[in-house]
Amino acid sequence: MMQPGLYHILIISAALFFIGVFGFFTRRNLITMLMSIELILNSVNLNFIAFNKYVWPHKMDGLFFSLFVIAIAAAEAAVAIAIIINLYRSHQSIDVEDAGEMKY
């Protein structure tokens, strides 16, 4: 095995990203879909940090980016959960399949 480096982290992050995507596609529970989103965002953060560390270490753009992404993720999650809760109240369910009233 090699010394872990940039590519190792990139592989992890890519894996996380597509795990998230997979989860987003297959999970029927809204909250778990939200969790998949969090995985995606984290994989991005990992990307940023890795690039910042290994490729562009002189500036902290990547670091800051991931900081802000975390903050945004929090806000997004909060709003999403609020919406989901509201949805639950009106639909008595948080299954995404049950919220398909509008189509075609």
Place this chain on the structure above:
Amino acid sequence: MNLLLLLGIPLLTAVLVLMSRNQQQVKWVSFAGASVQLILSLALYYYFQKASASGATGMLFQQTYSWFPTWGINFHVGVDGIALAMILLTAFVVLAGVLVSWNVEKMTKEFYFLLILLSFGAYGFFISLDLFILFFFLEIAVIPKYLLIGIWGSGKKEYSANKLALMLMGGSALVLVGLLGVYFSGEERTFDLIKLSQLHLSPLTQKICFPLLFIGFGVFTALFPFHTWVPDGHSSAPTAGSMFLAGISMKLGGYGCLRVATFMMPDAAHQYAPYIIVLSSIAILYGAFATMMQKDLKYINAYSSISHCGFVLLGIGMLTKTALTGAVMQMVSHGLMTALFFAVIGMVYQRTHTRQVNEMGGLMKSMPFITTILFIVGLCSLGLPGLSGFVAEMTVFMGAWQNPGMFYRIATIAACMSIVVTAVYILRAIGKTAMGPIKEEFKNLPDASWNEKLAAGVLLAGILAIGLAPFWLNDLITPGTEIIINKLTGK
């Protein structure tokens, strides 16, 4: 003379119509507006003649205002004899249209507003010398037609209105693409018709843009096989709507084919002439034969319009001076004639509540005036001397025959054959409606009222003025066609 007046009067009329308080006011305002416009057009003719007499040629009374300088769009207007002829036609038809609509009860204000708006578009179109504003006015005229048919029409009006609007918009879409092609092909980005006509557009541009423009405009003027909006549209429209459609709107296309497509792209015009001729010959004969089978008066006139408008395109396709002159004359003649025809059909329908020829008969007895007009207009349609149709058709034939070559000859002969078929269907229609034994329920129908008489008189005056003394129209148009033909022959 200031050409903007031609736009100002309809606009003012439209505003006044909107401000009118009751039906009566609406009608009189429109009537006054249309009359003033007719007088204005005649005055324009007078000034035009005066200017021509003093040696002015080409586009007269030109005015240019910068509009969208970034795109090189100018509000550039001007008239030559061809445009003037079309303006006169429009003025006549509009006045008559306003008059025959006198007893529209439903949403009168809106009805007249749309009529005036439609005429506004037509006037603008005919005086435009900038392709952009030409297109602008071309499209202005579409929606009023849609609404006129859809709201005040009869029969399967919604279907017809839709079909008409869509096909016309499709046509103008092609026109748009063609115009843009022309616009971008020159070294200078300009929509100016005169400037563009002086450039020599590249062969490729011509090859691509000419069919786009010609078919696009052709849709408006019932080019086979893009004519199917005509029968449905005309038959569903209210009387004035049909008059405007056939009398003015179809002419927009013919004028566009001539002024825009042919004038700007002479090489392509030569190249595509055979196709145009084939299509127009088909339209002429096929339209005539299809008319023969129609039983509804409006359908008869609509299909015959296809046939007659075929002459316009045939004339353009023949690319000789006489034929082009004939095409313009045919536009004017057909405009007047078909408008009158529709007006008469409207009058008959209003009284008998049917348009089926088989259900009528002997109407000459109860309404001599209306049937006489029907006779005259029918005779005009079948090209009887003394009426405008004859003059125009003969000029087209004569001009078409100037083009040697067996192909052109055969096409001309084919087109000539339509005069027989036309006679068949016109006489059949007249024979079944005006002649024969009269039905009991039609015996006491009233004859034309004053407004109808006036409307018919206005149009009839135009028809006779051309039919009896064609030289003035010929003299008016020929300098215009001369310029086009010089461009075509590369002089």
Place this chain on the structure above:
Amino acid sequence: MEGSTIIFYLLALLTVVSGILAVTATNILRAAISLLFALIGIAGIYFWLDYQFIAAVQIVVYVGGIVVLIIFSIFLTQSAGEKMPSQKLGRTVFSALAAFCGFALVLIQLFQHNFPISKDLTLTPKVADIGTQMLGVKEEGYALPFELVSMLLLAALIGCIVIAMRSKPQTT
């Protein structure tokens, strides 16, 4: 193999496996806990990279905040403990395939690209620098984004309050 390498692989394993569990577990609470571990694993990687500040933030915000929020919401929507309805097999397979293809494509792209890996891997951000830069208004200053995020958080807060604290009774 060095210790740090082993640690890295352990962290990587933790992250990926808990990530997979988080999206496949049939029990929602278990999924949430798996997510928690995945996030912790990522924080571990940050630590491993010597990015302590961001690692701390990760733990505070994600582990302490978001996951807790999620778990609360699970309880609120009364779906804890239930087995979640499983997805159609066809779609699962399709999604897995799509995800895998995407993964492969991304990796191909990443490996094809030659990243100019820096010689100097010892440079690590200091918390103080982060602080000054975060509030700096000049070049390299992040005061404006900071304010922006604060506006966003405010808005999100208000939004959450309005939506979640619905006062009117249920009508439908």
Place this chain on the structure above:
Amino acid sequence: MTTDLLILMKQELVVTFIIFILLFIKIGKGIKNETLLPLIQLLLLTNFVIGFFFNKEGILFGGMYNTTALMVFQKNILSLATYLISLLCVGWLKKSDHLAEFFLLMLSALLGMFFMISAGNLLMFYLSLELATIPIAAIANFDLEKRRSSEAAMKMILSSAFSSGILLFGISLLYGATGTIDFVALPALLNGSPLQLFAFIFLFAAFAFKLSIVPFHLYTADVYEGAPIAVTSFLSVVSKGAIAFIFITALYKVFRPMEEVWYNMLVILSVATMLVGNLFALRQQQFKRFLAFSSIAQVGFILVGISSGAPEGLSAVVYFVLIYVFSNLAAFGVAELISNQTGKETIDDYKGMYATNPFLSWVLAIALFSLAGIPPTAGFFGKLFLITAGASKASYWFIIIAALNMMISLFYYLKVVRAVFMDKSEQPIEKINIPASAKLALLLCGAGIVLLGILSWVYDYIVSLVK
């Protein structure tokens, strides 16, 4: 610095100021909607008016924020649209229990858009994009007791979160490949390597999502349908406008080295967008949903303009958006009035409306004609300039398809016109009582639709801004 800050960021500051006023009002005792609403309208008007004064170009925060006259104008268009929405939707707003919060969120989104337009790097762009999205997702749910409202909000927040993920992934790769997130520095570092292209496509997709380009558009209709009309109109006008502005800026300024790629992408996607938008719009009965698809088709036309890659394209897009604001808001305004007072939202319900509501019918008709691009409405000029700009690259087929799509779109716009003017109905919509402010807004929209095209100096002004 401070004066610079005050002047250059005046629009953002004013919006922030309003947000805080609203916050204090909310925290404080609370004011009745009847008094609060005019106040808000007044504040929004102020916001709009201020956009015309003290204009200056400049850069702040080390390049994170920059502003030009064109950007000020773009922001002003958005301000105007927001103001109009506040006038149009009074019926719904007055009934709302959360008026202050509603505007607070909406203005936050507006603030986000302002920052987005002025963004100087990808971080600012991303943050403001989120600021422009998340609050809207929240207010999409403001019809709290309606199932569809929450469904819409859910779809919006999840879809946009997913798209954010894609966007961020793209940004991270771009960052990895170039080492910068700065808009000024980026173009020089773009060399068209596959990874950059790959990253660019991810970015592009995120833009496409926000702009509802096919096939990234699918959330649009559902969200439009479910959200309150005020939100829908905000989404379809303000949000779309802002994204269009930043999209075109990004393509023209930042990703200029990739022009060949994005030109082709735009061609493919705009054809798809126009076609799919039109085909779906054809079959819609629900008016808001109908407008959603029609606005997708409109976006297709915007793409045609963008594809020109020339300053003409930029000016045409700005001009079009300005016209689109008036046209679409007029249509939404009418829909709002009707929906709010009668609860009717389908096109069938509009049958025979002309008999009872001539004013609304005419406004609706003019708006639809403008959307369809019929002269003399301004929409004609807007659309024509877009197509003209797009045609400068002389791809005849592309332009023919675009032009023919105008025809298809006319078909469904006419469907509504037909229902309003021609069809008869047993129970037409009763006479709608139009509040004064809504009437004013509708008149403004109508005037805008009619005059914007004919008065060519508006367009000239935009051109002068674009330079």
Place this chain on the structure above:
Amino acid sequence: MMNPVYIALIPLLPLAGFLMLGLFGRKFFKETSGIIATLLLLTAFGLSVYVAYDYFTHANGGVYPKTIAFQYTWLRFTDTLSIDMGALIDPISVMMLLVVTFVSLMVHIYSLAYVKGEERFATYYAYLMLFTFSMLGLVLSSNLFQIYIFWELVGLSSFLLIGFYYNKPSAVAACKKAFIVTRFADLGFLIGILILSFYSGTLDFATLINTLTTPESAAMKNAVTASFLGVSAISWGMALVFIGGAGKSAMFPLHIWLPDAMEGPTPVSALIHAATMVVAGVFLVARLFPVFALTTPAVLEIVGWVGAFSAIFAAMIACTQTDIKRVLAYSTMSQIGFMLFALGVSKYGGENGLGFTASMFHLFTHAMFKALLFLGAGAVIHYVHSNEMKDMGGLRKLLPITHITFLIACLAIAGVPPFAGFFSKEEILLAAFNGNKTIYYVALLTSGLTAFYMFRLYFNIFWSKEPATQHDKHHGEGGFAMMMPLVLLAIGAAAAGFIPFGNFVSSDGAKLESHFHLAFSAAPVLIGLSGILLAFVMYKKQSNKATNLANSLGGIYKTVYHKFYIDELYLFITKKILFNLIGRPAAWFDKNVVDGLVNATGNATTMISAKIKGMQSGRVQQYAAYFFAGVFGLVLIFLYIWK
């Protein structure tokens, strides 16, 4: 030279009458319109006489000049081609002026009584005036296109007059038929004009004839060398022009409209369908005679054959018809056949032009006696209220003046000396004898048939049986207005033969001596007399000889009686072929294919729209999947395929 105003006035007076009566007749001149019209026409006739006198007394070196009295441009096509309205004065046009105005005057006077009490009295006269105007314009035409214009107008007035009883379906059908059939022929005329104008470069008669008869002119060379289907362009042109003439002149096979045209008022038949309009074809051929004779003799030969065939064909049919007007109609057709084959056998210039003179002469005399026959028939019909022979008989005592004048006319047409018809027919036969023997024998046979059917008619009307009692005794013969024209025409029919016609009209304008040989005349006169005798035997008394004969001829008689089934053939062509095979398919094609395509486009759009609705499934995960697919689709396209 005479004042052109006089010449212009001749057609313009009727025109003025038409306008006045047409526009205001119903209101203001309901009673007086007949008088006004007659007076106007009287003036026109006077002017014609004056013009004729003036013209024929001013021969220039023995040759009557062709002069253009006036001309002005009506419509200019190109620098050389223009339609000019003018008056060309030469012997035949002057002669035609006289014929037209005279017969028309007679008819006007006659109609005063005949049409009296008709509701549309004024309209009737307006139509008559219109016809007279058009006919005069036609004969005066100086321009090929001018003649076409008036040609059409003549057709129109014929249409109007045939359909005068517009509420009678048969009249409506007849007028339509007349118009359409002649229109069909006019199509040929029109194309002929196009061809001639193109090659000669002019429409002016004088120039045109000049150009096309000068073999060395460039135009001529072009016209002769250019060919289509192996026939030279000029021949096509002339043949097509002749088709126009044949249509108007009711030559086989375009004759079918003429018998039906008898649905019109009888005076109208006398004017239009006997004396004037139907000879327009002859006039046209005569007008272009130099071109026919000098440049396209082959076409002229066709003219001759068509004329000869039509003559005998019509004569045979005339023998079987029972409607007296139809008999007269077929006789007209037969006589016009005579005129045409006379032209056909003629050559240009001098003695060879005998046929031309003979034709014109016959035209002249025929106008007299045929008008007389029709007007007489009109008087009979007026009296018995029927057109059928079976309703008549023994009328000689009841209608004495009619009887005498009718007899004179019959004798004239039968070619019994010294009546007018004898002289003109003799000349024709002589010309035919010199020109074409076959035609001569046909002509001889036809004269016999002519005499037979005319006297069959005569005996059936005036002898045969005693008058039925239901006849309105005190109805009388119709008074002075009706009798005077009969008498005047009878004088003409009796005496016109003695006019030295050759002195005035010839193919080249020079005088031509008359050729009267007693020996040559013997054969035709004998044949004519035997025809009369046969008729006398068969029809003097009511008997079943005729029926027996008819029965013995069986199928042949039936075929002839049914006019050789030509009408049925036409009906078949129009109904089955034109309507069913062209019109209906065209309409169907338009409705289903062209329109169908348009609708199909619409339907297809809707269908596609319905098909792809599944894309918008309402499931947010699927939306994301599309998003994902979009991203990777773009990646694939732009990273792999496009490169």
